[in-house]
Amino acid sequence: MNMIRNLLTLAIFALGIGLWFVPTVQWSWVNLLGGQAVMALDFMGKTEPFSSIICLVIATALFMTRKQY
Numbered sequence: 001m002n003m004i005r006n007l008l009t010l011a012i013f014a015l016g017i018g019l020w021f022v023p024t025v026q027w028s029w030v031n032l033l034g035g036q037a038v039m040a041l042d043f044m045g046k047t048e049p050f051s052s053i054i055c056l057v058i059a060t061a062l063f064m065t066r067k068q069y
Helices: 002-021 028-033 035-046 050-064
Strands: none
Touching: 002 050, 028 035, 035 050
């Protein structure tokens, strides 16, 4: 479970940084994930910078609430 949480934290953090610095028109590989992913990325691109801030806050919360055994 900790590994999944760490990978999810990394993925959400990378998404937030990617949304902040890379324009969404350059994310052509998202088409491979289907229509819902394209619509979600389009929505996140339109609500910039709030979507990046939310992704970074969620990643920080996941990182701060982890338990290492």
